[in-house]
Amino acid sequence: MDMVTDPRPAARAQLAAQGWIPRKAELFRHLPPPPAAVWLGESASCDDGPADCGWSLQQVPGAAGAQAELRWFDMAHAAQRAKLLSGLPLPGDDAAAAFAWAHRALLRHALRVRVGAAGPGAPATVLHLAHRGHAAVEAPLLLLEVEAGAHCVLLETHERAAGAAVVQNLQVHVTLEQGARLQHLRSVAPGAGDRLAHHVRVRLARDADYAQCLLAEAGAYHLQRNVFDLQGVGAQARASGVLLGGAGALEQQVLVRHEAARTRSAVEVLALPGASAQMVASAHTRIAAGCDEAQVHQRLAGIPVAGQPRIVLRPHLEIHHDQVQAAHGATWGALPEDALFHARQRGLDEAAARSLIVAGMARAVLARAIDEASLPPALRLEDALAAVLTRQFGIAVTEAAHG
Amino acid sequence: MTKKEDMQSNPPVLQVQDLRVAVAGRTVLQSVSLQVAAGAVVVLMGANGSGKSTLGLALAGHPRYQVTGGQASLGGADLLALSVEARARAGLFLSFQAPPDIPGVKNNLFVRTAVNAVRQARGEAPLDAFDFLGEAKGAARRLGLPEAMLNRPVNEGFSGGERKRNELLQLAMLRPRLAILDEIDSGMDVDGVRATVDLVASLRAQGTGFLVVSHYQQLIESLAPDAVLRLDAGRIAQSGGLELVHDIARTGYAPAPEAIEA
Numbered sequence: 001m002d003m004v005t006d007p008r009p010a011a012r013a014q015l016a017a018q019g020w021i022p023r024k025a026e027l028f029r030h031l032p033p034p035p036a037a038v039w040l041g042e043s044a045s046c047d048d049g050p051a052d053c054g055w056s057l058q059q060v061p062g063a064a065g066a067q068a069e070l071r072w073f074d075m076a077h078a079a080q081r082a083k084l085l086s087g088l089p090l091p092g093d094d095a096a097a098a099f100a101w102a103h104r105a106l107l108r109h110a111l112r113v114r115v116g117a118a119g120p121g122a123p124a125t126v127l128h129l130a131h132r133g134h135a136a137v138e139a140p141l142l143l144l145e146v147e148a149g150a151h152c153v154l155l156e157t158h159e160r161a162a163g164a165a166v167v168q169n170l171q172v173h174v175t176l177e178q179g180a181r182l183q184h185l186r187s188v189a190p191g192a193g194d195r196l197a198h199h200v201r202v203r204l205a206r207d208a209d210y211a212q213c214l215l216a217e218a219g220a221y222h223l224q225r226n227v228f229d230l231q232g233v234g235a236q237a238r239a240s241g242v243l244l245g246g247a248g249a250l251e252q253q254v255l256v257r258h259e260a261a262r263t264r265s266a267v268e269v270l271a272l273p274g275a276s277a278q279m280v281a282s283a284h285t286r287i288a289a290g291c292d293e294a295q296v297h298q299r300l301a302g303i304p305v306a307g308q309p310r311i312v313l314r315p316h317l318e319i320h321h322d323q324v325q326a327a328h329g330a331t332w333g334a335l336p337e338d339a340l341f342h343a344r345q346r347g348l349d350e351a352a353a354r355s356l357i358v359a360g361m362a363r364a365v366l367a368r369a370i371d372e373a374s375l376p377p378a379l380r381l382e383d384a385l386a387a388v389l390t391r392q393f394g395i396a397v398t399e400a401a402h403g
Numbered sequence: 404m405t406k407k408e409d410m411q412s413n414p415p416v417l418q419v420q421d422l423r424v425a426v427a428g429r430t431v432l433q434s435v436s437l438q439v440a441a442g443a444v445v446v447l448m449g450a451n452g453s454g455k456s457t458l459g460l461a462l463a464g465h466p467r468y469q470v471t472g473g474q475a476s477l478g479g480a481d482l483l484a485l486s487v488e489a490r491a492r493a494g495l496f497l498s499f500q501a502p503p504d505i506p507g508v509k510n511n512l513f514v515r516t517a518v519n520a521v522r523q524a525r526g527e528a529p530l531d532a533f534d535f536l537g538e539a540k541g542a543a544r545r546l547g548l549p550e551a552m553l554n555r556p557v558n559e560g561f562s563g564g565e566r567k568r569n570e571l572l573q574l575a576m577l578r579p580r581l582a583i584l585d586e587i588d589s590g591m592d593v594d595g596v597r598a599t600v601d602l603v604a605s606l607r608a609q610g611t612g613f614l615v616v617s618h619y620q621q622l623i624e625s626l627a628p629d630a631v632l633r634l635d636a637g638r639i640a641q642s643g644g645l646e647l648v649h650d651i652a653r654t655g656y657a658p659a660p661e662a663i664e665a
Contacts, residue, residue, distance in 0.1 A: 338503040344487040345463050345497055346517035346573060347524065353488075356516065360507030364556065367507065 007085060008075070011104035012040070018098070025095040030280045030312045031251045034195055034221055039102040039169050041137030053109030053140050054132045060155075062376045063126035067118045067150065073110040084110055087143065088173060089201070096225055096253075099197050103169045106139035113143070117150040117180075124151040124183075126376060133160040137167040144172065146180040148205075153183045155379045158190075165193030165220065172200040176208035178232065183370050184212040187384045189391075190219030192248060197223040206232030206260075211239075213366045215381050216252065217388055218245025218277050225253040230263035238266045240369035242362040242385070243281065246274030246306070246392045256285040261292040268299045270365040272358060274393060275307025282314035283328070289320045298328035303335060305358060305393050355395040359385065413440040416478055416494075416612040417462075417581045423472035424454070424461040431457045433637035434473065439581060439612040444603065444626050447616045448648070449634035450656035455616045456500055458634070459583040463497040464490050478580060491517075492524035494580030498570040498587050505557035510569065511539060513557045518576050542575040546598045563590025571602055581612045588619045600625040623648050 020036040021028050057070060073084040091100030115125050131140060146152050160166055168190075176182055182202075190196050196219055202210050216224050228237040241252045250273075256265040269281040283298040302311035313330035335357055343353035362385055366372070372380040389395040415438035424432040431454045439445045449455050461468040462475055464487040475482040477493050485493060505513060519529040530538070540550055548568040558566050567587055574582055584603075588596050596619070603613055603626055617623055623631070624645060631648055633641040635656070641647060 336503065339505045341465055341487065342499060342503050343505070343513070343517075345491050346513075346577070347488055347491040347520035348516060349488050349520070350486075352516070352520070356508055356513070357505060360505055360556065362507065364507030364559075 007081070007104050008107065009105075011101045015040075015098060015101040015105060018101070021095045021098050027095040027253070028251075030314075031221075031223075031249055031278060033099075033197065033223060036098070036102060038167055038195060039099070039137070039139075039197070040105055041167060053111060054134050054138070055111040055140070055142065056130050056132065058128035058130050060126050060128050060376055060378050062378070067116040067122075067125045068127055068152075069114045069116070071112045071114075073112065075108055075110075084112070084143075096199070099169060099199060099223075099225075100171065103139045103141070103171050103199075106137065106169070107141055108139070110141035110143065112145070114145045114147070115150050115152040116147050124153045124181075126153045126379065128155040128157070128379065131156070131158045131170075133158070133166050133168060135166070136164065139169045139171070142170075142172045144174045144182070146174070146176050146182050146208075148177040149179045150177075151181040153185075153375060153379060155185045156187075157384075158188050160191055160194065165191060165195070167195045168197070170196070170198045172198070174200065174202040174210070176202065176204045176210055176235075178205045179207045180205070181209040182211070183375075184210065185370065185375075185379060185381055186212065186214045186216075187381055188215070188222070188224065189217045189384075189388065190222055192219065194219040195221040197221075197225070199225045199227070201227045201229070202237065203229045203231055204235035204237060207234040208232060209235070210237045211369045212237075213370050213372075213381060214239070214241040214252070215362075215366070215384055215388060216241065216243050216250060217392060218243070218248030218250035218273070218279070220248060222248070222250045223253070224251070226255065228254070228256045228265065230256065230258050230265065231260060232263075233260045234262045235260065236264040238369045239268070240365050240367075241269040241281070242365055243269065243271040243273070243279050244362070244388050244392050245277040245279070247276040249278045251280040252282070253280075254283045256283075256296070258285070258287040258291045258294045258296070261290065262294070263291060264295040266297040266368075268297075268365055268368055269301070269313075270361060271300075271302040271311050271313070272305050272362065273302070273309035273311060274305050275309055278310045280312040280314070282312075282316070284314075284316040284318070285326070285328075286318040287321055287324050287326070291321045292323045294321065294324040294326075296324065296326040296328070300330040302330075302332045303358075303361070305354075355389070358393070358395060359389055362389075413442060414479075415439060416441045417475070417482075417614065419458075419462070419473070419475045421473035422458070422461070422470065422475060424457055425469045425471050426457060426467060430471070431637055432461070435634070435637070435639055436473075437614075437632060437639060439614050440629070441580070441610045441612050442607050443629040444607060444613040444615060446623050446626070446628040446631045446648070447614060447634055448618065448631065448651055453634045453656075454637050455634055456585055459497050459585045459614070459616065462490075462583065463487065463495060488520070491579075492521050496574055496577055496579035496582040498567075498574060498582065498584045500585040500589070502558050502566045502570050504559045506559055508557050509554055510557050511536065511553040514539060514553075514573055514576055517573065521577055539572070539576060542572050546571050546575070546602065547594050548572055564592055564595050567591050568595055568598070571599060574606070575602055578606065578609065579611060581614070582606070583614045583616070585616045586618070587615070588617055588622045596622050596625070620648055620652050
C-alpha cells in the first residue's frame with residue numbers, strides 16, 4: 001500500500017478490510033470502544049479544520065527561551081504529506097491498530113515540534129501546547145522530536161468548545177534521541193458526551209528519559225493508550241495516571257516494551273471513580289530476551305470515591321530474560337480508614353477529610369513521575385486537579401490545599 | 404493550697420463513668436471510671452493488651468470501638484453523643500500510638516486546615532498562611548522537628564520519633580482542653596522526651612488536662628502527675644501517685660492485690 005501518495009482512502013480501505021475492534025478483543029474487552037463509524041464520522045462533520053489543526057503554543061510565564069521549532073503539515077500538499085508520513089510508524093498489528101487506521105483515514109493537518117539541545121547546563125525547554133477541539137469528529141496529530149541531550153518540559157492540554165459532543169482520535173508520536181529527556185504533563189477533560197481516544201507512542205534511544213503525568217476525566221468513552229518502546233540501552237520511562245470521574249467511562253492502557261539492557265520503567269495508575277463510573281487501568285510490560293538488568297515496576301490502584309463503581313485493574317508482565325527485576329501489584333479498596341480517622345480527630349469533618357485524602361493521593365501518584373515543585377507554576381497540574389475534583393465530586397480543594 | 408490540691412479542686416474537664424467498650428464483638432473495657440481536671444496530668448499504666456489504647460480510641464470516637472455502656476463527658480457535655488470531629492472541636496486531642504501517613508497532603512496544609520476547623524468551631528477567625536507558618540515554625544523548632552518537615556506530606560518517610568514529634572506539633576498548634584497521649588515517648592530520643600515534658604508543662608499551665616499512657620518511668624516522673632492509674636483486665640485496678648509507678652517498675656504488672664483477693 002502506498003501510504004505516502006494516497007494515505008486516506010487507503011487507510012479507509014484497510015480498515016474496511018480488517019474490520020473494527022471485535023467486541024470480545026482481549027485488549028478492549030472491559031470497555032469496548034464505539035464502532036468505526038463514530039471515529040470516521042460523516043464527511044460533512046469531519047476534520048478539515050484550521051491549518052494549525054487546533055494546536056497552539058501558549059506562553060509560559062517564567063520559562064526560559066524555548067529551543068523549539070514548530071512546523072505544521074497539510075495533508076493536501078504532496079510534499080508535506082510525504083515528509084510527514086515518512087517519519088510516522090505504521091499502525092501495528094494489535095487490536096489498537098484500528099484506531100491508527102481510522103486516524104489516517106481522517107488525518108488533515110499535523111504539528112511537528114522539534115526540540116534542540118541548548119548546551120550543557122542550559123535550562124530545559126518549557127512548552128505549553130494547547131489543543132482546541134474544532135470539529136464534531138477530528139483526528140489531530142502531534143509529532144514531538146527531542147534531539148540528543150535536550151531536555152524538554154511539555155504541558156499538553158485539551159480544550160473543547162462548549163456545545164455538542166465531540167469525537168477525537170488523537171495520535172501523539174514522541175521520539176527521544178540519545179540522552180534526551182522529556183517531562184510530559186497531560187490534562188484531558190472531555191465533556192460528558194464526548195468520545196475520546198488518545199494514543200501516545202514514545203520511542204526512546206540510549207539513555208533517554210521520559211516521564212508522563214496524566215490527569216484524565218471520564219467521558220461517554222475515553223481511552224488513554226500509551227506505548228513506550230525502550231529501544232536504547234539505559235533508557236527509562238515513568239508514567240503516572242490519575243483517572244477521575246463521577247460517571248462515564250475511562251480506560252488507561254500502558255504498554256511498555258523493553259528492548260535493550262539496563263532499561264527501566266515504572267507505571268502507576270490510580271483510578272478514583274464515582275458511583276456510576278466505569279474505569280479500567282491496564283499495564284502490560286514486555287521484557288525482551290537480552291534485556292540484562294532491566295527494571296520494571298507496575299502499580300495499579302482503584303479506590304471508589306462514592307458508591308460501588310466498576311473498576312478493572314489489569315497488571316501484566318511478560319518476561320523473556322532472567323536477569324531482571326520486576327514488581328507489580330493491583331489493589332482495590334477504600335480510602336485509608338486510619339488516615340480518615342486521624343484527620344477527623346484533628347477536627348476536619350468527614351467530607352473535608354475525604355477531600356483532603358483523595359486530593360493528596362492523586363497528588364502523590366503524579367509526583368512519583370514528575371516532581372512538580374521543580375516546574376514553573378503555570379505548568380503544574382495542581383490547579384487542574386483541584387478543578388477536576390470539584391467538577392466531578394464536589395470536592396473543594398481550598399486555597400490552603402496549595403500549602 | 405498546694406499545686407496538686409489546686410488541680411484536684413478544678414472541675415473535671417474529662418469525666419468517665421463505668422465505661423464499657425467492645426472491639427469486634429469482644430469486650431475490652433469492662434468498666435472504667437476516671438476523671439481529669441483542667442491543668443492536671445493523669446497517667447494511665449497497664450500491661451500490654453489491658454485496654455489503654457482502647458480507652459483513648461473509644462473516647463475519640465473511633466468507629467471500630469463500640470461503647471456499650473457508661474458515660475463520658477468533656478467539659479460537662481456528653482462526649483459520646485458527638486461525632487469524631489465534634490469531639491475534636493470540643494477540645495479532645497488524641498495523639499496516636501502509630502500516626503498514619505497521609506500521602507500527598509503537606510503537613511502545613513493538614514495542620515492549618517485542622518487548626519482553622521477548630522478555630523471556626525470556637526468562633527475564632529481563621530489563621531492565614533503567614534501567621535500559621537510563623538507559629539508552626541516556632542513550635543517545630545521547640546520540638547526539634549526540622550522545619551522542612553512542615554512542607555512534606557504528613558508522616559511520609561518520617562521516622563518513629565519524627566512522627567511522634569509531629570503529633571506534638573499538632574498538639575501545640577491545636578491547644579486542646581484535654582489531650583490523650585498514647586505512648587508518645589515510644590520511638591522518641593531523650594531530646595524528644597524533654598520536649599514532650601516542656602510542652603505538657605506549657606499547655607498544662609494554660610489549663611489543658613492530660614491523660615498520658617506510658618510505660619516510661621523517667622517521662623512519668625518528669626511530668627509530675629496528679630494521679631497514676633493502673634488498668635488491668637478492662638478496669639482501673641489501682642490508683643495512686645508516683646509510688647505506684649515505682650511499685651510497677653519493681654514488681655511488674657503482677658495482679659493487683661484487690662484482684663487477687665477477689
